[in-house]
Amino acid sequence: MSASGESVSGRVKPGVMFGVGVGPGDAELITLKAARLIGAAQVVAYPALPGRESLAREIAAPLLPGVFEELRIEVPMTAERAPAQAAYDAGAARIAEVLERGRDVVFLCAGDPLFYGSFMYLQARLCGRFAVRAVPGVASPMAAAAAAGLPLAARDEVLTMLPATLDDAALRERLQLCDSAAIMKVGRHLARLRALLDDMGLTARAHYVERAAMAGEVIRPLAEAPDAAPYFSMILVMKGADPWL
Amino acid sequence: MSASGESVSGRVKPGVMFGVGVGPGDAELITLKAARLIGAAQVVAYPALPGRESLAREIAAPLLPGVFEELRIEVPMTAERAPAQAAYDAGAARIAEVLERGRDVVFLCAGDPLFYGSFMYLQARLCGRFAVRAVPGVASPMAAAAAAGLPLAARDEVLTMLPATLDDAALRERLQLCDSAAIMKVGRHLARLRALLDDMGLTARAHYVERAAMAGEVIRPLAEAPDAAPYFSMILVMKGADPWL
DSSP: OOTTSBOTTSOBOOOEEEEEEOBSSOGGGSBHHHHHHHHTOSEEEEEEOTTSOOHHHHHHGGGOOSSOEEEEEEOOOOSSSHHHHHHHHHHHHHHHHHHHTTOOEEEEESBOTTBSOTHHHHHHHHTTTSEEEEEOOOOHHHHHHHHHTOOSBOTTOOEEEEETTSOHHHHHHHHHTOSEEEEEOOGGGHHHHHHHHHHTTOGGGEEEEESTTSTTOEEEEGGGOOSSOOSSEEEEEEOSSSTTO | OOTTSBOTTSOBOOOEEEEEEOBSSOGGGSBHHHHHHHHTOSEEEEEEOTTSOOHHHHHHGGGOOSSOEEEEEEOOOOSSSHHHHHHHHHHHHHHHHHHHTTOOEEEEESBOTTBSOTHHHHHHHHTTTSEEEEEOOOOHHHHHHHHHTOOSBOTTOOEEEEETTSOHHHHHHHHHTOSEEEEEOOGGGHHHHHHHHHHTTOGGGEEEEESTTSTTOEEEEGGGOOSOOOSSEEEEEEOSSSTTO
């Protein structure tokens, strides 16, 4: 096989798509495997909101090689699914074109690629035709717990990951059935979540974590949280009473 | 300050205890930060079952420095808590003795240190007197999802981590209220879990993962799972119908 991926039969062996978790923010929280793949990449792809910096690319920036081809895949964050689906269709087609040339593609994912990541939408579109591999990463609830020094789950405890976008009734029911919870994507839902947790008597057991393992990290008891939260903020709720002693 | 940690005032500045996640099994899934701390460690501690190899030490073995002091902390796995508590008391005392000498201690944790890890029991005993820092790692559900190529959670989905030790009623109630679940520590509960998931109509959506990212990894639809499962096995239940497309 030549360097371009062309085999002796004249047909090009397709490249592999790697969905690589780059962890929560600190480039040192990238795994050795992800660092190796990123450092050797010829083609690097990543998701971005239209007109904005890509968080995944920012996190991986210190490890990127000197020269590489970039595929920026813009995905709008809209209430309807159709615009995002069209963006993933187009992104998958661009990645497929590179894979068909015999080049691997390293797709960067903030946190873990299969935990609320863009990678899964591309994987679904490409895995029938190409080899697709996920490289797991440090997920944001684990980074938030480490930054706050709080246990996520001990022994027989139940841990639930809840998107803040759920309505109060859905959140309440699920918070009642777990020992710990990570409420993700807090952003504009902060005031409503504070009222709900207060009503459930959980405020004293709730911690606000903003930008865990990133520059500008904020960790506070929920009662002392700021009035406005960015999208990448989280509330950790620990209901157990010193359960780990 | 001298190399031994003694300050000019003659008092030794205490060391720092680091709880370092070493990920699910593959040494390449250790983070750059954990690798740096492990490679430079003078004192390495880790949990082990009495008379057994320590999984955390096995995972980190390729990264350990040439010369270091080892603290093996044996913790029995018993139904009553008192024996484990006594073991953590004794382990914390041994770690405290090293920290008081001015040496840092790197405590190795399989997976993530605050997700079903021994570190939290030691942290609870030491954090009042010493600086304790957690370094998050890749948790086993993320490794299992990557190995199986299955999305854990998309968009507004709820992901729950459930210990297999819960009784059927508790598991059923919680499985009904999530979109995906990782049922951890399957071991001797496999037959009961299969019957429960079958009764709930979830067998076709359940995947058995044994030793994800370790030698001897097994990934199968639950219907084709082996008859006996080791402690480090997991069932991933994905209830959403292609929710990511």
